[in-house]
Amino acid sequence: MRVLVTGPSGFVGSRLLQVLASDNSLEVIAAARRESFDRPVAVRLQTGCELSSSMDWAPHLVGVGVVVHTAARVHVMNDTAADPLDAFRAVNVDGTLRLAEQAASAGVHRFVFISSVKVNGEGTTKNSAYSPDLAPAPLDPYGVSKMEAEAGLKEIAQRTGMEVVIIRPVLVYGPGVKANFLKMMQWLDKGVPLPFGSIQNSRSLVALENLVDLIVLCTKHPNAANQTFMVSDGEDLSTSALLRKMATALNKPARLIPLPAWFLHVGARVVGKTDLSQRLCGSLRVDISKTRSLLGWNPPVSLETALKETAVHFQESRKR
Template sequence: MNIIITGASGFVGANLTAYINKKGYASEALSLRGDWLKQFNPSAGAIIHLAGKAHDLENTSEEAEYFKVNRDLTIALFNEFLKSEIKDFFYFSSVKAVADTADGILDENVKPNPLTPYGKSKWEAEQYLLAQQLPGDKRLFIIRPCMIHGPGNKGNLNLLYKVVKKGIPWPLVKFENQRSFLSIDNLSYLIHQMLNNKTVASGIYNFADDEPLSTNQLINNINEVLNKKSKFLSIPKGLIEAVAKVGDFLRLPLNSERVKKLTESYVVSNQKIKNALRVDKLPLTAEEGIQKTIKSFKKI
């Protein structure tokens, strides 16, 4: 079966492409820049739509750009899917399409309240797709992943690794939290299973590892990989938040958005997709996935 993948050159796309190719599928990278319809294959078996404009932590992007890329291009691609012979459409949205923060455990029934242009653009794309009449032989999957990571991925985990590697005591120990992550291995496994299992119904599915982790647990995991003893610095939360506000003004690496990312609780349930696939556990535990990612940083 041929699988069209948009955003194939990105972190998720490159890893997912390698994974499904090993499983015997033939991937087709589709760039949505320029006249992409000339390369569109209406006879493929499925579309995995990963391409999009990611959330900008420094808030320098134009709001309209999020809607142009995340909503409008998705709509155009989905309309071609409806006219084609392709059976499955996977739209990679985000948990941020419905909840910028999470009280308790976030599942697929949460009342949507996106707060950022990124989240709103993803939510509007979701709404368009769900409003269309879907032929009986086609399936639509709206995937809402939480924070994705894996070997070679750069972002907050990489920043955290660099801080700990330098031996700097972790100053955010006072922030107690629980957060869901998603390893690229578990993501690829779930997509492969959904492609294979024709009994999985169309719908919205959260993707997350089985267990949440605290930031303090992440610090311990990093130190374990580095064969170091964890160092914690007990600084009042109010002082950290004040420094972060200065970072907002001066555009420093430590700003309110990054502190929030590192310390907020955001627990996501993956029970719906596991029930649909009839699996009890994903291949990697959250801790195993995190340690695999961290070990890859040592080679950079």
């Protein structure tokens, strides 16, 4: 079977390429804008692939049975676009639906779309969880664009018969992770005292290996057709617990100061970091029972193992 992967140089896409390329029954195509990234030798590269409303995907879709769409304009803090929603829609909605329409016309059997938990919203209570069947409630332009892309894909699936699978990941971590997760490791590695010793929230995470494992399963499992799935490690934990587990993985002490959450929220508001405060102190849980029951899927990598692999990569990369 021929599989086309968009976003092949990204955090998720690059690891997905490696896993797919290890399956000799697959012919894997990386659809990228340019050549400047590492990829397995067995992977065929197609360049000049842009997520836009005018892109001609037809030459790249010949003989393709499955498209895995990981590419997107990603959520960033302090977006500088004049109209962030328009900027997200141009790529995440218009570009995605252009690809999907042409995939259906080319006879692609299944389209796997990597969406986001932000379609559900920005947070839950400590004792509740997002499920794929809850009404969408995105609060930022990125989440809105992913919701609109999902709706458009479902319409295309209904009209053309092409199967669509939607996966909504939570925060993805693993070897090579960037952004706030990397900063957290850097703080712990330097022994910086952190004011999160009393945070008793509950958050879902997903290891890169677990997400990729589910994506691969969704390319072929018959029960995945036209379904939406949440994905996580299946183990929710507080920010305090996460920092302690990561410190253990780094073989470093966790210097956590027990400040109350309300104090951190107030301080974050004063310095304009309310979003960061919500991520560190608020809860966001997902229910993966549908993923488990419908697909028979369980996360193959434990949270402790994934954290250790992430920590080892971080420490080795600092030596280079």
